[in-house]
Amino acid sequence: MKKKKENLRDIDIKAHSGGDSHDDGHNHGSPESVSNFKTYLPAIFSFVLLIIGIAIDYFDVFLFFEGWVHIVWYTVAYVPVGFPVIKEGWNSIKNGDLFTEFLLMSIATLGAFAIGEYPEGVAVMLFYAVGELFQSAAVNRAKGNIRGLLDVRPNEALVYRDGVFISVNPETLQIGEKIQVRVGEKIPLDGKLLSNKASVNTAAITGESKPDTIATGDKVFAGSINLDGVIEIETTKEFKDSSIARILDMVQNATSQKSKTELFIRKFARIYTPIVVFLAIGLTFFPYFFVDDYVFRDWLYRALIFLVISCPCALVISIPLGYFGGLGAASRNGILFKGASFLDAMTKVNTVVMDKTGTVTKGVFKIKEVVNSLDFEEAEFMGYLMAMEEQSTHPIAKAILEYKAEGEDFEVSEVSEIAGKGLKGTVNGKIVLVGNKILMTSNGIDVPSGTDTIVESIVMVGIDGQFAGYVTIADELKDDAHQAIKEIRESGISKIIMLSGDKDSITQQIAKELGIDWAKGGLLPEDKLNEVEQLKKQQSTKVAFIGDGINDTPVLAASDVGIAMGGLGSDVAIETADVIIQNDQPSKIARAIRIGRSTRKIVWQNIILAFGVKIIVLILSAGGLATMWEAVFADVGVALLAILNAVRLQKMKWQNKVQ
Template sequence: MKKKKVNLRDLKPGSDGQHSNDDGHNHSSPKKVSNIETYLPAIFSFVMLIVGITVDYFEVFPHFSGWIRILWYVIAYIPVGFPVIKEGWKSIKSGDFFTEFLLMSIATIGAFIIGEYPEGVAVMLFYAVGELFQSAAVNRAKSNIKALLDVRPNEALVYRNNDYISVSPETVEIGEKVQVRVGEKVPLDGILLSEKGSFNTAALTGESKPDTIAKDEKVFAGSINMDGVIEIETTKEFKDSSIARILDMVQNATARKSKTELFIRQFARIYTPIVVFLAIGVTFIPYLFVDDYVFRDWLYRALIFLVISCPCALVISIPLGYFGGLGAASKNGILFKGASFLDAMTKINTLVMDKTGTVTKGVFKIKEVKAIGWEESDFMKYLMAIEEQSTHPIAKAIMEYKEDGEDFEAKDVSEIAGKGLKGIVNGKTILVGNKALMLANNIDVPTETDSIVESIVLVAIDNKFAGYVVIADELKEDAKETITILHKVGIKNIMMLSGDKDSITQQVARELGIENAKGGLLPEDKLNEVEILKQNPNNKIAFIGDGINDAPVLAASDVGIAMGGLGSDVAIETADVIIQTDQPSKVVRAIKIGRSTRKIVWQNIGLAFGVKVIVLILGAGGLATMWEAVFADVGVALLAILNAVRLQKMQWK
């Protein structure tokens, strides 16, 4: 059922003069509205109602009867009733007859017709208060997403015509130089031109620890510069920057409804007209079967029936539950592309993951240095002199080795295809490469190197084996713990697929406790493995990857999860869930948030249906009054809202 906005809810408590329309985006309001102005209609009606009931009960004013009494309650009714009646009329004019506005209008006006003035005012008052509470709950649920929206940069200091000028980030072109002062937001994605910079990326990654960036490394829009004036060279237009695309995704996340939410809304469209006709039946059908039929009594029962049957508890609380889940996830650095994926995460029983960049850091580091017949420092100087001429990632890892003393200089360095490098250092012939290079030069290699599965660099000096360096990709700090917790939360089938050689993949799998692993795979091979798993309809598959060469598998899985999404356009485009940090443990958190959200949604459904059915039966039998009806409608809605708000308070580890 389409949920429209009424005036009371448009004026949100604690708002800054903005309200949320049906399109889900913020629109400026021409006038700022304070909390007291927001609640003033409800406060006025409440005071009028209490005074009226008090005068009725204690009979302190003998002339409080007839038209005076009617007028008093009409005045009490108008501030809370008129906006609802107005929205009901708009709905009818647009062809949407059966809304909660129509139900509440019929029920309360009917109460006035049969003389139940206090109850008519009370029902509409509680409905209005319920709408205000809902507004406050939505604002609370939106707080984390609003914090993310607040990181949108407003200006950029761009270098033009020999000076820095302030312009809108949308007007900055690729390749321009931008200055960012201390405490300001980085306006666009770029490369750091300054020697180094320290950035607060909490709004993007959920991590409060400052991130230190070196020269020529990537800087992301929305980061806050923490230390000194820095300069960046833009690499993307604002509309294509990571933060702009993530903001667009978050703003539109609620458009992708869960199946539960869609079902409830479709159900409400059928349910509402049915209860209207049932209420008509409750009014007139007893005339055919009841001897002492009194129209007023049966009309009163029908009005109670209408108030009870109003589906707003369902229509309000279920989307709010999912919205709370989306907000809680974003607070934890996890972006779901829609409520449907919160549901999908609860059904996952098979997890397939990439290795490099997912459970490992994707950065080569020296794991071991073994020098034979040489001091380690001299051995490494010979090796580094040769590797300085190479651009290979392994060479870069070797060049990070710290040694004392003067560096050696290499001459006549040449590459031997598929084997390694050869050069002259301090008059000595240096060979650096794999076992094939050593054997080709008749150099004996110790058998101990055969058992090393990581990348290994062999070194010979003057045609004599001098040692080796083991290079390995480091496991992420929380990788092993993540696998353990995944097993505990019920994800028993975990598989690792990697393009790295199989021996390395198998070793990493053993370290993590993953039984099923395959290495040496191309992207299409990974896709084939996932397609094989999908042949079993009982498998609900999530794939975790870096979102670049894993894009086909991310798209084919039931839930595609991208690690380090800020650095990858393909991740944002293809994946269903974005982990804004490189922490695999956030996947466990995403599963727990999804399960908690679904649990709360079903609690709300059960609460709403259970209470309504009981009070509907009592109302039709004449055992429930308008006050019970109010509880069945507004009271249940408030309880459901409070239940949904719990998602914002929960802690996931």
């Protein structure tokens, strides 16, 4: 776990003025409150001494407050906030990193002391330290939004062994073991429900706070909370492969996947800082050769102001924090980006391509219509059909067997499967055929011509040489499918396409019902891949593909952004995708786009703010029109404004909102 915690710190920020006592971003009682107070104590101490010193200087009431007393007073005020920064700068130099913001602040403030500007030297370092504390608090808040997921990781499990339930570490459980979960406890491993029913809170998995009611045999996910009664579960995955373990791993590792903007700022800061140092040296000495009334102290003061203004804190801090906030906001909404780079990539998407089954439909077949042509009651007709389908393992057979039929028992014998056509057998002494039109016609049964226009999957029934009727089978649309297409379009996506392995007539019907621009069915995995590759060849087209199955894996990998449905989706698809929708709701796709765009918007606002203010004040300082106080605003003030702007991501409401 140590490695993962280090990943969470990968925003490259340290609380230089206060250590790590407030690192987890949470207040868990009085010990933590005391620790937080100790963190701010050095800054408070320096602030009090600075204010007293400035007041004494201004009112000039104590004659002794001059000379060495004056120097010692401000030195004592400087040390609590200045020493940690100087120490950090020295350590950076020893590690080969010469030009850092710590070095800039150290030179600027010690230089202020050297020319007798003691209050300004203390003030600059104090405000820098306070800025660091605020930055650290904002970072810890962003970390806490993601690290809060760690709190939902179960730490014990009641497993049935040797005739009793015993408490064990969830990591020791094996697949197929029976576990018990009491009210209010977290489900330790993925499994299937053995009890009659259960009500669970899946917020940690899906981002949805609404309780989910499940029945016997349904899937349950690790990290969900049991809300009602003691339940029993049979484990289907080991702890390391469970949903919550997978989520934690992806979210934590996401912070180490830097965006191009972050990587650029890092490289820029390494080049920018030494340039600033040499420019400050030049600003100090070059005017000697060009200015008649050159005064070393005046130009050194300008150079020190230049150094303070040039500190790249606002950029180095606020940009990673912006992306970190975007990742946290997405995870709270049940959307997992595997890195900040994919937040950026999502903003460029203009074409959304989606699979049908399991993406916009539930992937569960149900009987839509029963048509009986002979003189049978519907229950009797379905009895013949179900008696045959009990001999099949086809998904459509499973849908038919869910039909609730009452009546006599049916004796079945001599059932055989005819490949690509259906089943043939004897039920209650009658020869029964169940399958497609080819099966019927090849056995001399006339099929009504009207069945050719039926779009849905159709299962025909022939009894003793006569056409007995048929049932239509359809996959249901997900509850939010219409909303998903509407919101994707409102998010500015220019083209929505559906590619499916299901037959083309069904695909076209679903596409028409949802208002999708273009659709194509009857595709093999390689056909889907070819279609997406053709789209990507079009200039300026950026494709996001949404799928859930193993057959979607090649397309998920080839698209600019691969989005997998994390609930029903296969493990291979989830591993391949760049973005995971944890609760399988396609409406979350538009939300992911909005979060990505809002994150990038805030990041660029911070970049423009930081550069804009710094350039203005740099020009003023070079002309002698800015003091250390303007320099403090250009550095610490701008950094705080950028941080507050980045924190907005963690406050935004994403439901039914288009950015």
